[in-house]
Amino acid sequence: MLGELCARYDRPRSAVKLLAVSKKHPADAIRAAHAAGQCDIGENFVAEARDKQRELSDLKLRWHFIGRLQSNKTRTVAEYFDAVHTVDRLKIAERLSAQRPHYAAPLDVMVQVNVDTETTKAGTDPTSTAELATAIAELPRLRLVGLMCLPRPSQSLPEQRQPFQRLAELAGKLRTDSGLAISELSMGTSSDLEAAIAEGATWVRLGTTLFGARPGQAQ
Numbered sequence: 001m002l003g004e005l006c007a008r009y010d011r012p013r014s015a016v017k018l019l020a021v022s023k024k025h026p027a028d029a030i031r032a033a034h035a036a037g038q039c040d041i042g043e044n045f046v047a048e049a050r051d052k053q054r055e056l057s058d059l060k061l062r063w064h065f066i067g068r069l070q071s072n073k074t075r076t077v078a079e080y081f082d083a084v085h086t087v088d089r090l091k092i093a094e095r096l097s098a099q100r101p102h103y104a105a106p107l108d109v110m111v112q113v114n115v116d117t118e119t120t121k122a123g124t125d126p127t128s129t130a131e132l133a134t135a136i137a138e139l140p141r142l143r144l145v146g147l148m149c150l151p152r153p154s155q156s157l158p159e160q161r162q163p164f165q166r167l168a169e170l171a172g173k174l175r176t177d178s179g180l181a182i183s184e185l186s187m188g189t190s191s192d193l194e195a196a197i198a199e200g201a202t203w204v205r206l207g208t209t210l211f212g213a214r215p216g217q218a219q
């Protein structure tokens with residue numbers, strides 16, 4: 001699936017990494033994915049993720065936090081995750097920086113950008129992304145690696161490509177104007193995967209496509 005889409009848009013397959021989003025699926029589903037070669041796991045809820053991490057402690061997995069991150073959960077994320085895709089406030093980044101254990105590698109951080117500014121949603125406004133990203137890049141024990149977005153759903157491929165194109169352009173600007181060494185674009189889910197690959201995603205976050213519908217999710 002990924003191979004075909006990468007070929008269609010002239011992207012090297014190795015440039016697009018797969019994050020398996022396992023929220024609301026049991027630890028056994030992750031174990032099966034790992035047996036099939038999947039090591040990067042995305043979770044949205046801290047307590048749910050911790051339960052699965054304990055159950056899967058015999059496996060070598062990389063845990064990515066992709067949910068809304070509240071201040072009172074940053075310590076757990078700083079201790080038990082390898083990457084966070086959803087940092088959208090300096091305060092959260094400062095807490096992660098202060099709470100990241102010294103024995104651990106720097107925590108990979110992506111800044112979530114609200115690419116649909118007309119709706120109130122998670123993410124920093126595109127106009128303040130440069131300032132936030134520059135501040136995060138200076139914090140110890142964090143490694144700013146890129147940008148992330150979760151646009152509101154739209155149906156056609158051209159419509160789906162627009163927000164992803166804006167995120168890619170913004171990342172380019174941060175590289176050239178702000179001198180930030182960011183390489184990752186975390187964008188694309190099961191419903192807009194093709195658009196994300198077309199616009200340069202380096203992380204695609206797939207749940208439904210890999211694990212099936214979540215309990216309670218419309219099919």
Ligand SMILES: *Cc1c(COP(=O)(O)O)cnc(C)c1O
Pocket residue numbers: 021023044066067150188189190191205206207208209
């Ligand atoms: C749930 C979720 C996904 C995966 O969505 P699917 O449609 O199941 O592929 C990706 N990114 C984020 C931020 C999510 O919350």
